[in-house]
Amino acid sequence: MSSTSKVNPDLQRERDKCSFNITELTNLLDGGPAMTEERRRREETVLKEGIHIEEVPSEYLSHKEKYELAVKKACLLFKLIRRLQEEENTGMESFRAVLGGSLGAAILQDGSPLTLHYVMFIPTLMGQATVEQQAYWIGRAFNLDIIGTYAQTELGHGTFIRGLETTATYDAATKEFVLHSPTLTAYKWWPGGLAHSANYCIVMAQLYTNGQCHGIHPFVVQLRDEETHMPLPGIKVGEIGAKLGMNGTNNGFLGFEHVRIPREHLLMKNSQVLEDGTYVKSPSSKLTYGTMMFVRVVIVKDMCNYIAKAVTIATRYSAVRRQSQPKPE
Known part of the structure; x- marks a missing residue:
């Protein structure tokens, strides 16, 4: 002071x-x-x-x-x-x-609008990408050559992560994944920075290879053109609107209409999909949740700080507020 x-x-x-x-x-x-x-x-x-x-x-x-x-x-x-x-x-x-x-x-x-870029996008690359993938993505992210976010929660699926509907189906003929939102409830809902700021995203989707589902996995997906910032074909993205608070976070929604991405855009530190579609299982499926565990700790710590601020404001106000005349005669 x-x-x-x-x-x-x-x-x-x-x-x-x-x-x-x-x-x-x-x-x-x-x-x-x-x-x-x-x-x-x-x-x-x-x-x-x-x-x-x-x-x-x-x-x-x-x-x-x-x-x-x-x-x-x-x-x-x-x-x-x-x-x-x-x-x-x-x-x-x-x-x-x-x-x-x-x-x-x-x-x-x-x-x-850049919080998730540093708190979720980059940490996911650091924790779940291979060394080769990190070499390609992390430098660009740190320099803000690209701006990322993290899309997991869907309109119909919040805490029930295993129930996510967004699919990523591997096409061995083209060595690509096809991302799709089969229903309205499969639309990603709430990611910070997604509405207008981010041009890339970590997308959590159900991985399908050779007709079999292997559960949710993280994919790097380009959302917008790096020069024009316009959404790419098949990307349905926008803003969820005003909220009671944290409106600078720029929360958005995201849907996919058969969007194709290279096979290498699956983060493969823990599990892999080979060129022929063979799936190599992770040592533990729980590793997929690493970023969310990290962020949950960050949220708890942040909430402690916000609660401390609220208590401080309330205490100061209670000390100075007078019920009657400030200076009774």
Whole structure:
């Protein structure tokens, strides 16, 4: 807090009544004094950029304007992260330090259309692609030459993952997979960044080879032309509309009409499909869920931060709100 900031006297009175050592608790929550110092240094560096400052509060913006603001913030933030990476030679640590916790939420208050690119698209490539596939895809993703998202949940299937309807059928004659949405409920629903931002996607689909279903597997699918950004033939993609919150996340829907992709676009670190259609089973089918397990942990951690913010706001408000006249005569 700036030394010139004026604290409400009622709030200051409550703070003066504190019965515990604030510094000790802060260090405990951060993981130690050194981590507190590092967090505060990082916050000061990032907040000085002013990316979080909104000329017009987002509550007054239209749905379209909220998305445009989210894109602007995301671009500025990731430029800053890249600069910090070069100055500090920290790699992914800069992403986690800036995007994680309350700092990222303070800047990207209504969500970011690039979140799933870094939190799900790239981690899936890192965890489920072969070395050769990683060499081709990850560099392009890190440089934002392509923007990806992760499409698993369908309109008719959320937590029942085994019931996903999207199919990926292998055609040995052309060495391609044919992705298809056989029903309306098979449409992918909710992926962040999908509506307008992403041009690639990790698609979870039921894999079929030689007439047999092998369960869900991850595929890299191009959604839009890299130059024009227009949807490719057979790709049915759009926005799900305004939500109660996180409208900057740019959630969308996605359907396939017999879309063909190369065999190599099946991520094959754990299971493979050979050129003749032979299926090579993964050591464990649970490996397919690796990205979702990682993200579920991230969500729980993020929710702790959001709840902490909500409790802080409610506590401060309860300390300063007066039921009757502010200054009774």
